[in-house]
Amino acid sequence: MNRYAIDKVEGLVTDVAVAAGVPRDDAALLADSLVDADLHGTSTHGVSRLNIYVRRIQAGLIDPAAELLVEKRRPAVLVVDANHGLGQVQAAKTLDLLTSLAGEYGIASATIRNSQHFGALSYYCNRAAEQDMVLLAMTNCEPAMSPAGGCEAFFGTNPIASSFPTGKGFPLKVDLATSLVARGNVIAANKAGKPIPEGWALDVDGNPTTDAAAALEGTVLTMAGHKGSALAAMVELFSGVLSGAAVASQVGSMYKHMDRKQNVGHFFSLVDVAAFLDPAELRARVDRMIDGMKACRRRPGVDEILVPGEPESRKAEDNRRHGIPIGEATLEELKTLCQEFNLGFTLVPCCD
Numbered sequence: 001m002n003r004y005a006i007d008k009v010e011g012l013v014t015d016v017a018v019a020a021g022v023p024r025d026d027a028a029l030l031a032d033s034l035v036d037a038d039l040h041g042t043s044t045h046g047v048s049r050l051n052i053y054v055r056r057i058q059a060g061l062i063d064p065a066a067e068l069l070v071e072k073r074r075p076a077v078l079v080v081d082a083n084h085g086l087g088q089v090q091a092a093k094t095l096d097l098l099t100s101l102a103g104e105y106g107i108a109s110a111t112i113r114n115s116q117h118f119g120a121l122s123y124y125c126n127r128a129a130e131q132d133m134v135l136l137a138m139t140n141c142e143p144a145m146s147p148a149g150g151c152e153a154f155f156g157t158n159p160i161a162s163s164f165p166t167g168k169g170f171p172l173k174v175d176l177a178t179s180l181v182a183r184g185n186v187i188a189a190n191k192a193g194k195p196i197p198e199g200w201a202l203d204v205d206g207n208p209t210t211d212a213a214a215a216l217e218g219t220v221l222t223m224a225g226h227k228g229s230a231l232a233a234m235v236e237l238f239s240g241v242l243s244g245a246a247v248a249s250q251v252g253s254m255y256k257h258m259d260r261k262q263n264v265g266h267f268f269s270l271v272d273v274a275a276f277l278d279p280a281e282l283r284a285r286v287d288r289m290i291d292g293m294k295a296c297r298r299r300p301g302v303d304e305i306l307v308p309g310e311p312e313s314r315k316a317e318d319n320r321r322h323g324i325p326i327g328e329a330t331l332e333e334l335k336t337l338c339q340e341f342n343l344g345f346t347l348v349p350c351c352d
Helices: 005-021 024-039 046-059 087-105 121-129 183-192 210-217 226-241 279-294 310-322 328-340
Strands: 069-073 075-080 107-115 135-137 162-165 172-176 264-272
Touching: 005 024, 005 046, 005 310, 005 328, 024 046, 024 087, 024 121, 024 210, 024 310, 046 328, 075 087, 087 121, 087 135, 121 135, 121 162, 121 172, 135 226, 172 279, 183 210, 226 264
Parallel strands: 075 107
Antiparallel strands: 069 075, 107 264, 135 162, 135 264, 162 172
């Protein structure tokens, strides 16, 4: 897989989004979020998603210039309607509003409805951590996972995430789907024509499958059995039910439902660290916790204990030096988009 310069990829993604009708500032934010996912090794939520966003804009299912509407507010609570705008753009704008409120009240929360798939939750959590704030983020997703004992897609993979600031050069970040694996991994395998490992998914009849296409028609499995199913239900309650968005099986599919909007829901709760503890003291305490984790006696064959967020930080450091990898299928989609919008395809492989 060839690698490409980060600034060149961001520039091309921005230009394509602008050509699709996205205001330039919003297009730059979208590009930043997608490239950030690739940078940290989460390519399933990166530039590979641009094509489907543009196709949904063209189908009238995403409003590329939607206004963010705050429908209700209390001093530290926002009820937000994303107006079917780009998920990344509307979520980042909501986070900006919460940042001001959390700075005043110590904690602030928001629900968001009428949104879309909005990429990696850690993108927003890490942005908060850079400002000495802690964001707890959740979102529901298009149906992909059955409740425990079922074999019909009902819940999305319903991720939950949070990042804490540290003095280690990276945030201590937890960002996990409530499925055994993120559905994006199955989508990527299907796009590449590759099988998936045993134990990831069931087909429509409830049988284990290694066929990515069959898995997409069936259901991925929950993490930790019934516990993952319960956690998925909790995320659905906060993100879908509480927000007024679509709930579980009613969420539109980004790929299958090109005739209706997604109406995804999100839940954000933002904590200003300074309301509880001096930020420097918090970072020092988290650092001591990290040091303690890494000092634990290791299992046989383990050279180093890595803490949540550390592998992604190392991946990002490597990708900053060498460029981000982009697969052939995504490159072909980018070339097609450039042709459609009469844009020059400017990406060339790079190395140092």
